[in-house]
Amino acid sequence: MAKRIQFNQHGGPDVLQWVDFELADPAEHEVQVENKAIGINYIDTYVRSGLYPQSSFPSGLGTEAAGVVKRVGSAVTRFKAGDRVVYCQAALGAYSEVHNVAEDRLVILPDSISFEQGAASFLKGLTVQYLLRQTYKVKxxxxxxxxxxxxxxxxxxxxxxxxxxxxxxxxxxxxxxxxxxxxxxxxxxxxxxxxxxxxxxxxxxxxxxxxxxxxxxxxxxxxxxxxxxxxxxxxxxxxxxxxxxxxxxxxxxxxxxxxxxxxxSLFGYITNREELDAASNELFSLIASRAIQLNVPEQQKFALSDAVRAHQVLESRATQGSSLLIP
Ligand code: NDP
Known part of the structure; x- marks a missing residue:
């Protein structure tokens, strides 16, 4: 058993519930990650509210996190238990203590980047990468x-x-x-x-x-x-x-x-391992050179169990930069 945030109907932040769930074994091409820091994205509010409707309930929420690999599926060769990793994926469920992630949505997190920095920057930084470097190449x-x-x-x-x-x-x-x-x-x-x-x-x-x-x-x-x-x-x-x-x-x-x-959309630009690695490497090198710095204010680091409040604060326009859920 593990704990996660899930919701049974669309609505305001109050629909989010902190529950126990039965953790499945990772499938053949999945990696089981113990999340250390989870990125909160505005898209999570669209999914929760129903602007992006869900077809089935109960549903998990959240698309990105950084953490440590616990176990890998039988066909996974690229990752092993103990690896520091970061991921983002269209499939929901990152608001969780532990999450099974498709191996092609995961990269190794460089040692110089903390879990919090990784979760604060991965989905958002890859988004900036495709916007400024692919959709229109800013000069x-x-x-x-x-x-x-x-x-x-x-x-x-x-x-x-x-x-x-x-x-x-x-x-x-x-x-x-x-x-x-x-x-x-x-x-x-x-x-x-x-x-x-x-x-x-x-x-x-x-x-x-x-x-x-x-x-x-x-x-x-x-x-x-x-x-x-x-x-x-x-x-x-x-x-x-x-x-x-x-x-x-x-x-x-x-x-x-x-x-x-x-x-x-990000997942229309990053569709395979090659595209994910190329965009992540560009992002990580800017973080390593400190051209991109990620300082998440302490008041924007919420306990994972406190996702209701995290969504209330994000939607009130009170935040600056990234916000995190910490398991
Ligand atoms: P932000 O931290 O940017 O939060 C949203 C911000 O939007 C607010 O802080 C606020 O800033 C501004 N805003 C303007 N009008 C409103 C309003 N009526 N209600 C609420 N906020 C408002 O969120 P993210 O960084 O997570 O995401 C930024 C945007 O990028 C989102 O719209 C998200 O959906 C989009 N996105 C799209 C992706 C894609 O691939 N298509 C991928 C990732 C993100 P202020 O107070 O300064 O106005």
Whole structure:
């Protein structure tokens, strides 16, 4: 037996329950990991609320963690008991003391990276990797817009942009978050609770606007994001923190400058071992060189049993950077 967070119906944070569960043996191609630190991601709130509906209950929750290998399935040769590892996968259940993970979603965690740093950066850092390095290759000196820049994904994006020599304009919800994003490497910030996003982007770029916008806020920022793009610009819509973008008339792309839109996801970019290793190595080398630093505030490290409170705090927009569950 082990303990995990599970839920029996969609709803608010209160649907999350701390329960005993029967731990299965790892299947042929699975690795059993004793989680030491678990990454909390905004996507976990979409799964819990039903924005991304579950087909069966009870369901586990959570997609990433760092820990130690306990046992491996009969066909696993790449990992052994005692290895330090980190993983992220579409399959749910990482909010757990112990979890069986498909071997092709797991990598060895370098000794120089702690479990907490690994869980704080893996899914979010791989996301920044594919956004800035694959979906649209951001270049040195290029100015671009990235929403929610003081969040988990956002603070890694600020640092990654700085390492590339690019100029990230980051939107944030408070003056305090503006300072945090600036300290992490944002070139400029816009407090979108007070300022007009497109007008500020236009001012900051001397009327040129930007070639790419990375938008994880969704409904509230859709239109100002399009208005921040120059002709033929690319709108990368990769999240729904304020609600999903729906009911779009494609004619708007024509009206605003023959724009492009993509709606990517991490698991559409990282589909096999080769892609996982290439993106992880890039991320780990930036962490090793300290170009990317991960300092999770103590008040954002929650006991695994306290996932209800962790979700309440995340959804209240009170967090900065990454948050963790500690078993
Ligand atoms: P964050 O730590 O960034 O938390 C979300 C942030 O969004 C908040 O802190 C808040 O920052 C901002 N926000 C703006 N409007 C709202 C609103 N109405 N309600 C709540 N928050 C709001 O979360 P993550 O780092 O875990 O994820 C960031 C985003 O990236 C999410 O939308 C997530 O779904 C997306 N994502 C997408 C992936 C993909 O491959 N498609 C992969 C990983 C993440 P502020 O107060 O500054 O406005």
């Amino acid at each position: 040195a000196d290029e100015i671009f817009l990235f929403h929610a820049a003081a969040g988990g994904v956002g603070l890694i994006a600020c640092q990654w942009a700085k390492a590339l020599g690019a100029h990230l304009i980051g939107t944030v919800g408070s003056a305090e978050k503006a300072k945090i994003a600036k300290d992490a490497g944002a070139w400029a910030t816009i407090n979108y609770r007070e300022e007009n996003i497109a007008k500020r982007v236009s001012e900051l770029t001397h009327g040129e606007k930007v070639a790419v916008v990375y938008d994880s806020v969704g409904k509230d920022t859709w239109e100002p994001s399009l208005d921040s793009l120059r002709r033929h610009g690319l709108m990368v819509s990769f999240g729904n923190a304020s609600g999903p973008v729906t009911g779009i008339d494609l004619g708007i792309l024509n009206k605003k400058g023959s724009l492009f839109v993509t709606r990517p």
